[in-house]
Amino acid sequence: MPHTTPPPSLNDPRALLRHLYDVAVQRALPLHNTAAFLPPPPRGRTVVIGAGKAGGAMAQAVEALWPADAPISGLVVTRYDHTPPRPAGLKDRIEVVEASHPVPDAAGLAAAQRILQLTQGLTADDLVLCLISGGGSSLLTLPAEGLTLEDKQRINRELLNSGANILEMNTVRKHLSRIKGGRLAAGCAPARVVTITISDVPGDDVSVIASGPTVADATSCADALDILQRYGIDVPAGVRAQLERGELETPKPGDARLQGHEVHLIATPQQSLEAAAAAARAIGLNTYVLSDEIEGESREVGKVHAALARSAALGRSDFKTPCVILSGGETTVTVRPRVEGQAKGKGGRAGEFCLGMAQALNGIAGVWALAADTDGIDGMEDNAGALVTPDTLARAAAQALKVTDHLARNDAYGYFEPLGDLVVTGPTHTNVNDFRAVLVL
Template sequence: MSEPRVLLRQMFDAAVEAAQSSHCLPPHLPPPPRGRTLVIGAGKASAEMARVVEQNWPGELSGLVITRYGYSAPCERIEIVEASHPVPDEAGLAAAKRILGLVSDLTADDLVICLISGGGSSLLVLPGEGLDLAVKQDINKALLKSGATISEMNCVRRHLSSIKGGRLAAACHPAKVVTLLISDVPGDDPADIASGPTTFDPTNCADALAILQRYGIAMPDAVRTLLESGRGESVKPGDARLANSETRMIATPQMALEAAAGVARAAGVPVHILGDSIEGEARDVGIVMAGVARQVVTHGQPFAAPCILLSGGETTVTVRGDGRGGRNVEFLLALGVTLNGLAGVHAMACDTDGVDGQEEIAGAYLAPDSLARAWEQGIKPRESLANNDGHGFFGALGDSVISGPTLTNVNDFRAIYITA
């Protein structure tokens, strides 16, 4: 039988590798235009995507993309700007303004290749009418702590922006726009990947206002006015400016999970993909998954051991403590607390971009003896969970998973290996 920790890490690595631009981007490149080719974009994978475009493009091109600090890739013709994630900063703001300037004089003979991946919502920042960067930062921080889903957060972001929600594609008109997407959102909705800068938006200002009110997020007068007046409305279906714009999904969470499953099957372990778009509070998902794992161990249902339960998606964390955490280690710690040392159950949960929360830690590994080892060190697992301190908990055990920047992002990887 494969050593659980080794096999789970091999599966995570395979999931990340399957979403690398070098594999999945070239087949989706459009033919060169009669006019200019301009490359723009934003996201944690955008710099690596730009590098691959340069290597595979037959003619002239230029452009600018924005990526997270530390996620740059060497390019010769496309400028790479690094900015802040998950809270936007001045570097992202300045670069977003420059991108709008680059697309301001395009013709129908020109082509825009837009490279979009997860993280683009904070990297491609341009506040809406009457707003400034400080307001966007405050709203973004509040949303991240609120427990709102990624779809809800991106609805708000689209309506407080001058570049998201289809506005970037509209600014490129009449040029042809081909957007290459690496999905990091449940359901792979283009409107939710980086808040949809090049795709139409079916939601409206009233929806965004209702979300802010639902989670009790304080709104400055300028935000309330923008939403209540409708002046923050995004580009809607049927808008003529998007008639020459298309999107191509080049990598998805499901593709990554299938690659990971292939590694497990090659090792002789049955694997079951439970879903690629699981959402909800991270600790609640951990509790549910613990119940499924216990059923496998105790009753051989719904699957017989040995087996691996694999899932993806994007959970949320309502922050109540002041620990060092992220949604994957929150899930994993809740799973461990609920299993309470159940023999034969191992797990790994990581973010495929290499960053879980705001630290350069992808996630962690959980073993049947993790809680016992924590108690030996005087660490109380339930208190760590209550304090949102998953990184502190697993770091003390030496069980953090550190991958470094992966240069891609197809959301979360969660694998539970039940050996007996």
């Protein structure tokens, strides 16, 4: 969980940047944001289902806020080690299980099967609360007919390494699933479905978050085929044939099974950026929020941020110093082929952003930066992200670390770990995606 400290001063840039990250994460915690969107208990049953990195915290928020005398039960799946400690006295009414992210595993498959079973036999008097957050695409895996779990694992890995953006990845995932792309909501009919979601995607498109298991899908089998072809990803011949014939199509807007369903966003990247901006202004910083929808190659986005910071530091822009430049979104990392004998790189998109930024800043004075994922995990490592300081390159050179070498093998972790510049928070139990703060003094 993020730590809470008094607001730091401009004399401690590292602590200041970490404070802004903590404020952004705090704004997205489920317990602060759920109450206004909970419907009253129904005449029939209340079943809670869901998936995502915030799933455990969202389930606890519902348990804490749901009337004590109203029955409620269900099952939510979250990432391994992402279930928060249970507060003393909180009644355990919703089961939380854990599975693998970003590559699905057998535990996620079993959870998806059980969740789909919970939707059987519901009536119009029943209520389904669906708790959705980022990461649900991998955690809620139920392969389409003709696909094995091993197939889905391979396709997921290849998508993650391809440089495909989140919309492209989830378009493929929806059409290779028996539960995503509105299929879960269709299975709940005729019960009322209320989806409570935390956005981790640019633009807050609820049909993209966790591949929209309770939301109608406007993409098509043809779209999925085009993406698979574009990135050179193979699927079994039988599945390809089903896609070509449109047999794996998802429920579309206007589908009668989804009528009357509600979707509520309780936390978004923009809200977290605005919270961090308010905290920065309270410290006396000029504050500029670029966007919560920035996409592209992480290292290239890092170079663009470096150019903005350099201009501000040199007094050549409208950004007045001292200032902080904030942004969010979801960048991508295209994994480079390894040279024979080369060690595998470690790191995620936040770390790669920092590599690109450090290289482009080239040691300019007065610029610090933090990039971190708001779920506390950058890719598959144990850090949330990394820090860039004016002396990053100099300290790295003293340890014979070359930024070009680490970029070539996508090894941000191996670069920043010896410098002591990894940002390590542990799971935060929420997820509104990338957070970046660039401080120019």
